[in-house]
Amino acid sequence: MKFLSAILFVFTLFLTNGESEFRESFSTETYNDILDKAPEYYLLEWKAGTKLSKRKAGLFIKIDSFDDQEVVVMVNENEDPVLYASDISTPVCADGECKLMHIRLYWTLLGEYAGFDTYPKLPLTKHDHDEFRKEDYEKLHKLLADDKSILKRRRLDELVEEPVMRNVNGVDALSGATVAEVKESVVSGALYSCYVAWHLTHGTIRDEIKTHTLSALNANMLIDMLYSTNTDYQLLALEKMDSSQFIEHHLQIVQIFKTAVPLVRSIIAKDLPNRFLDSPELQRPFWEAFSEIDIGSRSLLLKHLESAPSFVSDIISTQLGSMTKNQIIVFLEFLSPKKHSPKLLENLHSFADSENEAYSYLVENYLEEHGQ
Amino acid sequence: MYPFQFRKLLTVYTIFYCCVVYCQDMLIEAESFDNPGGWVIDPQFEQQMGSPYLLAHGMGQPVKNAETKIKFNTSGVYHVWVRTKNWVPGNWEAPGRFQLKIDGVVVGKPLGLRSGWGWEYVDGISVTAKEIDLELVDLTGFNGRVDAVYFSTVKEEPPASRKKLVEWRKTIKAEPNAPPLTKSYDLIVVGGGIAGCAASIAAAEQGLNVALIHDRPVLGGNASEEIRVHTLGIYGNFERILKKLDTEHYPNGSADAKLDQKKRDDNVKSYDNIALFLNHRAYDAKAEGNTIQYVDARHTSTGERIRFIAPRFVDSTGDGWVGYWAGAEFSYGRESVTTYGEDWEEHGELWSPKEPDNAVMGSSVLWGSKETDMEHTFPEVPWAMPVAKKYAKVAGEWQWEFSRPDLNQIDDAEEIRDHMLRAIYGSFYNAKQDSTNTNRKLEWVSYLVGKRESRRLVGDHIFTFKDAKEGRKFPDGVVIETRDVDIHYQTVLESEENPDFISEALFYKTPEYYIPYRSLYSRNISNLFMAGRNFSCSHAGLGGPRVMRTTGQMGAAVGLAAALCKKYNVGPREIYTGYLNEYLALIEEQKFEKIPETKR
Numbered sequence: 001m002k003f004l005s006a007i008l009f010v011f012t013l014f015l016t017n018g019e020s021e022f023r024e025s026f027s028t029e030t031y032n033d034i035l036d037k038a039p040e041y042y043l044l045e046w047k048a049g050t051k052l053s054k055r056k057a058g059l060f061i062k063i064d065s066f067d068d069q070e071v072v073v074m075v076n077e078n079e080d081p082v083l084y085a086s087d088i089s090t091p092v093c094a095d096g097e098c099k100l101m102h103i104r105l106y107w108t109l110l111g112e113y114a115g116f117d118t119y120p121k122l123p124l125t126k127h128d129h130d131e132f133r134k135e136d137y138e139k140l141h142k143l144l145a146d147d148k149s150i151l152k153r154r155r156l157d158e159l160v161e162e163p164v165m166r167n168v169n170g171v172d173a174l175s176g177a178t179v180a181e182v183k184e185s186v187v188s189g190a191l192y193s194c195y196v197a198w199h200l201t202h203g204t205i206r207d208e209i210k211t212h213t214l215s216a217l218n219a220n221m222l223i224d225m226l227y228s229t230n231t232d233y234q235l236l237a238l239e240k241m242d243s244s245q246f247i248e249h250h251l252q253i254v255q256i257f258k259t260a261v262p263l264v265r266s267i268i269a270k271d272l273p274n275r276f277l278d279s280p281e282l283q284r285p286f287w288e289a290f291s292e293i294d295i296g297s298r299s300l301l302l303k304h305l306e307s308a309p310s311f312v313s314d315i316i317s318t319q320l321g322s323m324t325k326n327q328i329i330v331f332l333e334f335l336s337p338k339k340h341s342p343k344l345l346e347n348l349h350s351f352a353d354s355e356n357e358a359y360s361y362l363v364e365n366y367l368e369e370h371g372q
Numbered sequence: 373m374y375p376f377q378f379r380k381l382l383t384v385y386t387i388f389y390c391c392v393v394y395c396q397d398m399l400i401e402a403e404s405f406d407n408p409g410g411w412v413i414d415p416q417f418e419q420q421m422g423s424p425y426l427l428a429h430g431m432g433q434p435v436k437n438a439e440t441k442i443k444f445n446t447s448g449v450y451h452v453w454v455r456t457k458n459w460v461p462g463n464w465e466a467p468g469r470f471q472l473k474i475d476g477v478v479v480g481k482p483l484g485l486r487s488g489w490g491w492e493y494v495d496g497i498s499v500t501a502k503e504i505d506l507e508l509v510d511l512t513g514f515n516g517r518v519d520a521v522y523f524s525t526v527k528e529e530p531p532a533s534r535k536k537l538v539e540w541r542k543t544i545k546a547e548p549n550a551p552p553l554t555k556s557y558d559l560i561v562v563g564g565g566i567a568g569c570a571a572s573i574a575a576a577e578q579g580l581n582v583a584l585i586h587d588r589p590v591l592g593g594n595a596s597e598e599i600r601v602h603t604l605g606i607y608g609n610f611e612r613i614l615k616k617l618d619t620e621h622y623p624n625g626s627a628d629a630k631l632d633q634k635k636r637d638d639n640v641k642s643y644d645n646i647a648l649f650l651n652h653r654a655y656d657a658k659a660e661g662n663t664i665q666y667v668d669a670r671h672t673s674t675g676e677r678i679r680f681i682a683p684r685f686v687d688s689t690g691d692g693w694v695g696y697w698a699g700a701e702f703s704y705g706r707e708s709v710t711t712y713g714e715d716w717e718e719h720g721e722l723w724s725p726k727e728p729d730n731a732v733m734g735s736s737v738l739w740g741s742k743e744t745d746m747e748h749t750f751p752e753v754p755w756a757m758p759v760a761k762k763y764a765k766v767a768g769e770w771q772w773e774f775s776r777p778d779l780n781q782i783d784d785a786e787e788i789r790d791h792m793l794r795a796i797y798g799s800f801y802n803a804k805q806d807s808t809n810t811n812r813k814l815e816w817v818s819y820l821v822g823k824r825e826s827r828r829l830v831g832d833h834i835f836t837f838k839d840a841k842e843g844r845k846f847p848d849g850v851v852i853e854t855r856d857v858d859i860h861y862q863t864v865l866e867s868e869e870n871p872d873f874i875s876e877a878l879f880y881k882t883p884e885y886y887i888p889y890r891s892l893y894s895r896n897i898s899n900l901f902m903a904g905r906n907f908s909c910s911h912a913g914l915g916g917p918r919v920m921r922t923t924g925q926m927g928a929a930v931g932l933a934a935a936l937c938k939k940y941n942v943g944p945r946e947i948y949t950g951y952l953n954e955y956l957a958l959i960e961e962q963k964f965e966k967i968p969e970t971k972r
Contacts, residue, residue, distance in 0.1 A: 263865040299777040358461035
């Protein structure tokens with residue numbers, strides 16, 4: 001608590017005496033209204049030739065003692081929103097000393113952190129006034145990209161205290177996760193700057209940006225999202241698209257299924273039969289991707305065996321080596337009352353005879369029990 | 373073939389052996405060995421693989437031999453099988469290899485090589501002695517396992533399938549269905565985690581004769597020194613009782629858990645009317661007309677069985693076993709977001725899915741290492757690397773957690789534990805390649821699965837995230853909590869670069885919230901309470917109150933309710949419908965230690 005009081009005390013001093021000085025230094029450099037190259041630290045793809053223009057969005061971040069910091073929307077040549085940005089200037093105070101941090105933050109259309117630019121003449125500095133080095137900026141970028149960072153739920157004072165530990169029978173207790181996690185994720189010597197930057201990025205502005213985007217969402221934006229590699233964009237596009245759009249963009253959805261993160265795949269896998277109810281042949285590439293996808297998504301696909309097109313059994317029977325024990329059991333249970341095609345039987349026998357497969361005995365037992 | 377000399381006849385009581393048809397067959401349960409040496413008894417997966425077993429949990433150092441004496445009535449040639457499994461089948465040497473020694477001589481080839489639990493043939497031996505010394509020799513220190521050793525004059529492998537094996541075991545042991553010993557109590561509590569301990573104390577303080585059945589040698593479950601998760605949550609109405617049982621806020625995995633272990637065990641044992649059955653694992657419960665008649669339990673090493681009879685039972689097994697056996701309704705997995713209105717838009721599918729699924733929070737296996745003043749090597753563990761990949765760590769906290777859609781936290785618990793062991797050994801091996809860890813030594817790795825979520829028994833009320841979020845008040849809101857609702861998910865969902873054994877938590881800040889008594893007894897089994905993570909809730913509803921002070925509150929609440937059930941000879945539901953005011957008054961009254969008459 002003493003520590004926090006000190007921060008508050010100095011911050012009060014700053015409010016009364018230091019504001020004009022800080023403002024003066026900030027006004028020396030601003031950014032252009034056009035963005036034609038990727039921000040220096042950036043999470044999204046940047047297509048060559050992209051040119052974004054600044055438009056007012058009516059969004060602001062409130063910083064105590066300062067004017068509201070405006071958040072603008074950056075639009076493309078069709079006037080479709082692509083990014084949000086804000087030139088931030090905010091005080092960072094620690095151990096009785098305050099200074100301004102200048103940074104240009106970017107958000108995705110859904111309010112997630114997208115990246116930042118720094119001002120060449122106003123670099124970020126650490127507690128000891130040393131300027132950030134390249135690796136420090138990279139670490140900050142990584143921290144801001146973590147929307148579930150430990151900084152989210154902790155007060156500053158909780159982040160600097162060591163947990164109290166006891167000693168049992170001369171055996172050292174293990175170190176606390178919290179402190180270790182903080183050290184690992186923040187820039188050394190710049191906890192306060194990191195803390196302030198993270199909370200600015202992930203504050204209430206996130207939801208406001210998302211609301212702003214959703215109110216302007218159009219078909220072009222949705223398609224751009226579907227063809228993006230950003231997980232949140234993919235999820236939103238998959239959620240908003242109807243069955244006819246699914247069929248129209250079938251190849252891209254297959255591509256997403258092969259390359260996206262398991263969370264996105266799981267959405268596609270769960271909904272596969274419904275999406276291609278009238279055109280089962282379109283399911284084929286999803287099943288053919290079986291060995292390329294994660295274990296969890298494979299299990300979700302296998303839940304659709306009963307309603308799957310007839311070609312699926314043959315496909316899966318070639319993939320037994322990539323299946324877990326339980327997945328093989330599920331598949332064999334599905335097969336047991338059915339008539340087996342010659343190709344399927346051949347695949348089963350080939351797997352059962354394999355000497356290198358850990359679970360070949362399951363298929364061997366199955367074939368034996370079913371007299372095949 | 374190995375000839376053996378006759379030795380002095382000794383009476384062996386602790387080995388379970390049986391003779392059928394001219395005493396030609398003999399089954400030696402590994403957990404019943406006279407001296408397990410450095411092997412540990414692992415009863416966690418009895419319901420899946422059929423028995424407690426011996427585990428060579430040496431953290432890379434071969435453990436001391438397990439030893440026992442076996443008495444033969446008939447000399448002759450015996451064929452020997454061992455029930456075991458290779459816990460990581462693959463293109464490497466099996467990690468858990470071991471051998472048998474008979475009268476000091478190694479017999480047959482290394483074992484622990486087969487995929488899936490089953491019998492491995494050791495050799496044929498010639499027995500000429502009345503008694504032999506049998507030893508299990510661990511070759512690796514990496515979790516070799518032995519369920520049983522079987523001697524037979526006929527070279528016919530015992531059955532491998534689970535169903536046939538159960539029958540075969542009964543036959544060969546000549547074991548009747550009913551346990552030979554029956555004991556009666558006012559209340560049977562199954563599961564000695566914090567919830568079960570609190571239920572036992574609360575009921576005992578009201579004068580009930582309580583039996584507490586627990587499958588480990590120490591109490592506390594996830595909070596015990598064997599698993600080492602600290603207790604979280606508030607005390608609610610039961611501070612006095614819960615302070616006898618909870619832990620300090622040490623880091624998870626800390627050896628500090630040992631201090632609270634003694635406090636907890638001493639406190640529970642101080643009640644004369646709590647009959648404590650440590651090292652007993654319940655294996656069956658029988659209900660007639662929706663009323664449980666008895667619970668059967670077996671000693672985890674001697675195999676001795678007891679039938680426990682009572683008018684009322686508490687299921688604090690965590691996995692909801694008593695309810696499951698008795699036919700209680702239960703749920704598993706995630707409900708759809710619309711089932712109970714449990715959405716949190718910010719985290720969407722990670723929090724609550726559009727379509728229901730089998731995803732649950734995972735299990736943890738905690739571990740740690742320590743710096744020493746001398747060099748320590750750690751062997752190569754190729755069988756661990758497909759799991760650990762390049763991850764390098766020297767200790768594991770709560771984030772070391774595993775859940776996967778194809779695995780059930782109950783049916784596949786052994787595979788889940790084993791996956792975590794691979795993660796731990798592989799990550800530690802990677803860390804040891806860093807020269808700064810030259811003197812670091814693996815200090816402790818749990819072999820017990822610390823589960824977060826499994827079966828949830830269904831009560832008259834299903835507690836949901838919505839109840840927590842809205843701070844919904846109930847007339848029977850006997851459990852109080854302020855802790856955030858936090859739900860874990862595997863980080864591999866967000867990137868395949870992440871290890872599949874590391875989780876992330878999503879925290880939802882709630883107001884104070886309440887769990888009604890109606891979530892603490894079964895909807896369809898008339899004499900079954902539940903306390904602990906298997907209480908009546910949705911997946912998202914479990915996110916907050918799954919921590920152990922909260923589950924302890926549940927335990928204390930049902931212990932008191934059981935006392936009123938006895939007083940009026942009614943079932944748990946009638947406490948809500950007919951005696952709620954008296955119940956709430958009793959909860960108030962128990963908050964403070966009664967002053968003895970002599971001191972008034």
